[in-house]
Amino acid sequence: MNMLRVEEEYVQQVYSRLAAYSNTKEAKPTSPRVWPRIRQFLEELNKGSVVVDIGCGEGKYRIPGGVILGVDTCADLLVKVPRNGGVDYILADGLELPFRRASADAALCVSVLHHFSTELRRRDAMQQLANVLRPGGKALVYVWAFEQPNGTFPSQDVLVPWNLHETALNGRLPKVKFHKESTKEQRIIQSSIAVEIVNDEAASCPSPSWFSSFVERFRLLRKPSLDLPPAAPSFNPTPRSSSTILTGIRKWSPMLGKRLASLLIPVEEQLADEMTQDIMQTALQEALATLRKVTFYRFYHVFKKGELEALISSIPQLKVLSSQFEHGNWCILAEKVPDASKLRVI
Amino acid sequence: MKLLTHNFLSSRFLKNVATGYPLLLRVNEKELREVEFDQDFVQNIMPKVDYNCLVSTLMAIGEQGALPNELPENWRENEELLKELHRVLVKIEVIVGELECPESGRVFPIKDGIPNMLCQEDEC
Numbered sequence: 001m002n003m004l005r006v007e008e009e010y011v012q013q014v015y016s017r018l019a020a021y022s023n024t025k026e027a028k029p030t031s032p033r034v035w036p037r038i039r040q041f042l043e044e045l046n047k048g049s050v051v052v053d054i055g056c057g058e059g060k061y062r063i064p065g066g067v068i069l070g071v072d073t074c075a076d077l078l079v080k081v082p083r084n085g086g087v088d089y090i091l092a093d094g095l096e097l098p099f100r101r102a103s104a105d106a107a108l109c110v111s112v113l114h115h116f117s118t119e120l121r122r123r124d125a126m127q128q129l130a131n132v133l134r135p136g137g138k139a140l141v142y143v144w145a146f147e148q149p150n151g152t153f154p155s156q157d158v159l160v161p162w163n164l165h166e167t168a169l170n171g172r173l174p175k176v177k178f179h180k181e182s183t184k185e186q187r188i189i190q191s192s193i194a195v196e197i198v199n200d201e202a203a204s205c206p207s208p209s210w211f212s213s214f215v216e217r218f219r220l221l222r223k224p225s226l227d228l229p230p231a232a233p234s235f236n237p238t239p240r241s242s243s244t245i246l247t248g249i250r251k252w253s254p255m256l257g258k259r260l261a262s263l264l265i266p267v268e269e270q271l272a273d274e275m276t277q278d279i280m281q282t283a284l285q286e287a288l289a290t291l292r293k294v295t296f297y298r299f300y301h302v303f304k305k306g307e308l309e310a311l312i313s314s315i316p317q318l319k320v321l322s323s324q325f326e327h328g329n330w331c332i333l334a335e336k337v338p339d340a341s342k343l344r345v346i
Numbered sequence: 347m348k349l350l351t352h353n354f355l356s357s358r359f360l361k362n363v364a365t366g367y368p369l370l371l372r373v374n375e376k377e378l379r380e381v382e383f384d385q386d387f388v389q390n391i392m393p394k395v396d397y398n399c400l401v402s403t404l405m406a407i408g409e410q411g412a413l414p415n416e417l418p419e420n421w422r423e424n425e426e427l428l429k430e431l432h433r434v435l436v437k438i439e440v441i442v443g444e445l446e447c448p449e450s451g452r453v454f455p456i457k458d459g460i461p462n463m464l465c466q467e468d469e470c
Binding site for chain 1: 347348350351354355356357358359365367384386387389390391393394396439458459460461462463464465470
């Protein structure tokens with residue numbers, strides 16, 4: 001299975017970096033917000049249920065009397081999560097779920113499927129989910145919708161900004177200034193960037209140039225003259241420019257400037273070394289993120305009406321039980337039917 | 347990683363691996379967590395557990411204790427047995443160790459209590 005660069009750069013690496021700014025361990029053990037439909041889904045499960053949570057992130061779901069197996073590709077996030085029972089974490093890919101077949105009573109896939117970059121991969125993810133469910137097992141799938149009450153996406157495949165100055169710090173959301181007639185959600189949607197994912201099915205008949213040409217094929221739709229934004233800001237510091245930035249940071253925060261300077265000075269002495277650039281880049285990124293002026297971009301494929309239903313229905317073992325639109329998301333409850341190949345047609 | 351979790355893990359996603367189960371477990375560091383005994387939980391979860399996998403794994407890590415090789419018919423009424431099952435399923439935490447695919451020999455490390463089941467593109 002090919003790991004596409006867009007997912008690596010605009011999904012996995014971004015979540016890793018964002019993990020650096022979440023203070024999970026110090027956060028108060030307040031119960032995180034769980035969408036009512038998910039809470040209901042979990043509460044209705046039989047006692048002793050085994051639930052696979054695909055793309056669990058910080059693993060905020062619990063089921064009394066059962067067990068949750070949380071799967072995520074982001075190691076930086078998983079190691080920060082406090083282990084307080086109820087959830088066991090596994091570092092694994094949703095396209096290669098590491099569980100025995102037909103072993104789970106239920107599966108959750110909340111706000112994850114929209115990060116896969118092609119239809120083939122999204123379908124694979126649902127097939128994997130179907131494989132781990134036992135017959136009669138249920139799945140709840142949430143994806144971000146193309147149809148938004150507060151704005152219009154420029155395309156179904158988009159890079160969506162995540163502004164760090166709007167993320168929670170110490171478990172509290174900082175005050176966000178609301179512009180007149182513009183919500184945070186509207187601004188995020190409006191500043192998202194349309195991209196074109198070229199069908200990667202061609203990857204199954206390998207050509208040596210495929211990978212190197214991928215970046216060119218993954219391009220901006222709206223402003224073809226512009227380059228893609230980096231997943232996170234980067235710098236190529238020279239002694240001059242870094243000291244300029246440093247001066248700027250000192251103005252913002254003398255403490256931070258001091259800390260940064262101590263990082264930079266020994267670094268400058270060995271600037272020829274390529275590693276220094278990495279170190280400086282990380283230090284500067286952290287500093288700027290602390291100032292919360294950094295924007296991260298994440299890749300999304302936002303789903304049109306009926307698309308998720310069609311995708312799930314295309315898996316022979318899955319049957320859609322209900323489909324809803326909820327706060328800008330499409331949500332589907334599905335059930336695993338016995339393997340079609342074992343059914344006798346009368 | 348709890349042994350209950352290990353009971354569900356498989357490396358069947360690897361290329362040329364059919365079932366990849368059970369994964370061989372080696373433990374370098376483990377802890378015994380304080381978890382309150384919950385009889386209902388054990389009674390409800392046991393039908394989902396592959397008992398042979400559980401016993402062979404316990405044997406491999408030297409934790410079989412008083413558990414019989416085969417689950418007796420009346421296990422639901424045997425409180426001593428339920429308590430021992432509870433201990434091995436959810437109280438033992440593997441912190442550092444590794445899992446090995448029984449078919450290909452591929453090793454997956456366990457660090458900070460988290461098994462790393464990620465693989466390279468050409469492995470699956």
